[in-house]
Amino acid sequence: xxxxxxxxxxxxxxxxxxxxxxxxxxxxxxxxxxxxxxxxxxxxxxxxxxxxxxxxxxxxxxxxxxxxxxxxxxxxxxxxxxxxxxxxxxxxxxxxxxxxxxxxxxxxxxxxxxxxxxxxxxxxxxxxxxxxxxxxxxxxxxxxxxxxxxxxxxxxxxxxxxxxxxxxxxxxxxxxxxxxxxxxxxxxxxxxxxxxxxxxxxxxxxxxxxxxxxxxxxxxxxxxxxxxxxxxxxxxxxxxxxxxxxxxxxxxxxxxxxxxxxxxxxxxxxxxxxxxxxxxxxxxxxxxxxxxxxxxxxxxxxxxxxxxxxxxxxxxxxxxxxxxxxxxxxxxxxxxxxxxxxxxxxxxxxxxxxxxxxxxxxxxxxxxxxxxxxxxxxxxxxxxxxxxxxxxxxxxxxxxxxxxxxxxxxxxxxxxxxxxxxxxxxxxxxxxxxxxxxxxxxxxxxxxxxxxxxxxxxxx
Numbered sequence: 048x049x050x051x052x053x054x055x056x057x058x059x060x061x062x063x064x065x066x067x068x069x070x071x072x073x074x075x076x077x078x079x080x081x082x083x084x085x086x087x088x089x090x091x092x093x094x095x096x097x098x099x100x101x102x103x104x105x106x107x108x109x110x111x112x113x114x115x116x117x118x119x120x121x122x123x124x125x126x127x128x129x130x131x132x133x134x135x136x137x138x139x140x141x142x143x144x145x146x147x148x149x150x151x152x153x154x155x156x157x158x159x160x161x162x163x164x165x166x167x168x169x170x171x172x173x174x175x176x177x178x179x180x181x182x183x184x185x186x187x188x189x190x191x192x193x194x195x196x197x198x199x200x201x202x203x204x205x206x207x208x209x210x211x212x213x214x215x216x217x218x219x220x221x222x223x224x225x226x227x228x229x230x231x232x233x234x235x236x237x238x239x240x241x242x243x244x245x246x247x248x249x250x251x252x253x254x255x256x257x258x259x260x261x262x263x264x265x266x267x268x269x270x271x272x273x274x275x276x277x278x279x280x281x282x283x284x285x286x287x288x289x290x291x292x293x294x295x296x297x298x299x300x301x302x303x304x305x306x307x308x309x310x311x312x313x314x315x316x317x318x319x320x321x322x323x324x325x326x327x328x329x330x331x332x333x334x335x336x337x338x339x340x341x342x343x344x345x346x347x348x349x350x351x352x353x354x355x356x357x358x359x360x361x362x363x364x365x366x367x368x369x370x371x372x373x374x375x376x377x378x379x380x381x382x383x384x385x386x387x388x389x390x391x392x393x394x395x396x397x398x399x400x401x402x403x404x405x406x407x408x409x410x411x412x413x414x415x416x417x418x419x420x421x422x423x424x425x426x427x428x429x430x431x432x433x434x435x436x437x438x439x440x441x442x443x444x445x446x447x448x449x450x451x452x453x454x455x456x457x458x459x460x461x462x463x464x465x466x467x468x469x470x471x472x473x474x475x476x477x478x479x480x481x482x483x484x485x486x487x488x489x490x491x492x493x494x495x496x497x498x499x500x501x502x503x504x505x506x507x
Contacts, residue, residue: 050126051102051123052124053084063117065117066089066113068087072084072104072107076103078102079098080099094415102127104122104123107122192215198226199224205231213225216233286379296440297439299442300442300445303476303478303483303486304438304473304474305487305490306472307494311497315468318333336397338448339386341500343371345492353366353369366422368388370386371421372386372441373404373424377409382418383441384407422444423447424446425450436449436451437475446475446476448474451471
């Protein structure tokens, strides 16, 4: 029997482990190359891992809820092509030894597995809109112990940071899952009287605002008229990542926003002329590729806007490549897939990438390699553009461009008031790094290209 060990691939930057969400194969199954095998949740997305080879599954390692390190063995194949008798059942959480999760990685002897991102707000087996059950009294902290606790990678990281042993944390989440609140409660000394004493001590020693945040909670509603209780929606999945990212950005960077009008009359005419040619190439040409190209040209003249602040070394890192994040709205929330090497691509190439990324985002199939690593972000509200907005930086970037709806407004040309197509641009910057006059110059550079779009073909 020719055996092959399938390992959890490197899903993306910064991802070191993944939690098994759902098995799509079982021991004894015959699988084809690129057939989906398992769904794995990381801190960035829930991804579907496909098979790198055709063969028969002889072993699956790790139950649903188990956390597997990158390059840890997930599946063992028989490449001989025939199912073997008496194949072992799916490993349970109690039966899968910890050594299997940290198996020694040997040299790869076959093609790499692929991971396709599946952006989900909820996970199988969880009802996000279910009413919160009445809390049952958890077992005493001093007597609780679970050798195989269930927890997300983010919760495990929090436990490591706080020095909390997850095996001693009494879970309150769905299916016995340990939540971040469980970890924090344990760190405070357990639920009940001890936690209340330590919480009170923390409140007295903390600043007033911090103490107020610590004590603040929304009581459960009750009604004597038979009305239903309020819905309580767990903060998890993509929404949790958005929550954490926006909070970090808002409380780290010193935001300032610059807003200006752009006469898009010539840009609108150019797009209309080029649309038929783009359609013949199978590309739907929107205004966004032209705006992206204008941003690239402006970033070349103002490279500090294509930078990030490295907090670990206290350095401003000016990026050499230009990778544009294009914010995309999904049912799960806003995600930012990336147009890689936008400075090396034509308007048509950028349009093709934006179209593909948008379709993947709507279908919930954004690939891991299309997420993360952007150097500057563009967000567009399209037909719902409003007057203007103050976009939040995509941390750790130092600039973001908000694009708003093109509207017909009176404009002055050659001393005459005429009807023009006007678009408002909102740009936010990190004022710790970008001075006001630099941000304004960058904004006017973009506007200059959009008001005279022929320059995009001459200079970029």
